[in-house]
Amino acid sequence: MDIDDDIPATFASPPCLMHELDPAYAGLSSDPGTCADVKRWRKSERARLIAQRLAMSPGVRAACETQIVSRVLAEIGDVRGLVVSVYWPFRGEPDLRPLMRQIADDGGQCALPVVVEKGQPLEFHLWRPGDKLVRGIWNIPVPAEHVSLTPDIVVAPVVGFDPSCYRLGYGGGYYDRTLARMAAKRRVLGVGFAQSRIRTIYPQLHDIRMDVVVTESSTDRYRRVY
Ligand SMILES: Nc1nc2c(c(=O)[nH]1)N(C=O)[C@@H](CNc1ccc(C(=O)N[C@@H](CCC(=O)O)C(=O)O)cc1)CN2
Numbered sequence: 206m207d208i209d210d211d212i213p214a215t216f217a218s219p220p221c222l223m224h225e226l227d228p229a230y231a232g233l234s235s236d237p238g239t240c241a242d243v244k245r246w247r248k249s250e251r252a253r254l255i256a257q258r259l260a261m262s263p264g265v266r267a268a269c270e271t272q273i274v275s276r277v278l279a280e281i282g283d284v285r286g287l288v289v290s291v292y293w294p295f296r297g298e299p300d301l302r303p304l305m306r307q308i309a310d311d312g313g314q315c316a317l318p319v320v321v322e323k324g325q326p327l328e329f330h331l332w333r334p335g336d337k338l339v340r341g342i343w344n345i346p347v348p349a350e351h352v353s354l355t356p357d358i359v360v361a362p363v364v365g366f367d368p369s370c371y372r373l374g375y376g377g378g379y380y381d382r383t384l385a386r387m388a389a390k391r392r393v394l395g396v397g398f399a400q401s402r403i404r405t406i407y408p409q410l411h412d413i414r415m416d417v418v419v420t421e422s423s424t425d426r427y428r429r430v431y
Pocket residue numbers: 248292293294295298318319320327343345362374375376377378379380
C-alpha cells in the first residue's frame with residue numbers, strides 16, 4: 206500500500222473554486238442579452254482593428270515584423286523536434302514567413318491551420334519551405350498535401366488582444382474550438398502589432414487565454430495560478 210493513501214489529500218496551494226462561482230463573478234457572462242451585445246461590439250472592433258493594421262506603412266510594418274520574429278524565436282527557445290503551427294498572412298496580419306523558414310532551419314517542423322469544415326476545430330497540416338500551397342476557405346493558402354500534425358506550440362495571429370492574454374480573432378471561434386480539444390501542455394503564443402492591444406475583449410465562457418502575447422515591443426504573459 207502506498208503510504209500516502211492514509212493521508213487526507215491536501216493542496217500545496219489553495220484549490221481553485223472558480224467553477225463553484227457565478228461566471229459573472231469571474232468577469233465572464235453567459236447572459237444571452239450580454240452575449241448579443243458582445244458579439245455586436247466584437248464585430249465593429251474587428252473591423253476597426255483590421256483597418257488600422259492595413260493602414261500601417263510598409264516600412265513600419267517590416268520593422269515590426271522583424272521584431273516580432275525575433276521575440277517569438279526567443280520565446281520558443283530550442284525548437285529541435287517540435288511542431289510549431291504558424292499561419293499564412295491574411296488581412297494585414299504580421300508576415301511571419303521568415304519565422305517558418307528559421308524553424309525549419311533549426312530542426313523544427315511547421316504546420317499551417319486549415320479549416321476542414323466550417324464550425325469545426327482546425328487541423329494543422331505540415332508545411333515545409335517550398336511546399337505547394339492551394340487556396341482554402343476564404344482563399345487562405347493551405348498546404349496542397351494533407352499531413353495532419355499536433356502542434357507543441359501554436360502561434361496564433363490576433364486581430365485584438367487584452368492584458369489578460371485573451372484573443373479576438375476573425376469571429377469563427379476556430380482557435381477556441383481547437384484549443385478546447387487539445388492537451389493542456391501545448392503552448393499558445395499570440396502574435397500581433399502593439400496597436401492591436403485593447404482594454405478588454407469582454408471574455409465569454411468559450412474564450413481560452415493564450416499563454417503569451419508577443420508584439421514588436423512587448424511580451425505579455427499569463428501566469429496560471431493553479
Ligand atoms: N492567417 C490565418 N489563417 C487562418 C486563421 C487566421 O486567423 N489567420 N484562422 C483562424 O481561425 C482560420 C481561418 N479563420 C477565419 C475565420 C473567420 C473568417 C471570416 O471571414 N469570417 C467572417 C465573419 C464571421 C462571423 O462574424 O461570424 C467574415 O469576416 O466575413 C475568416 C477566417 C484558419 N486560417
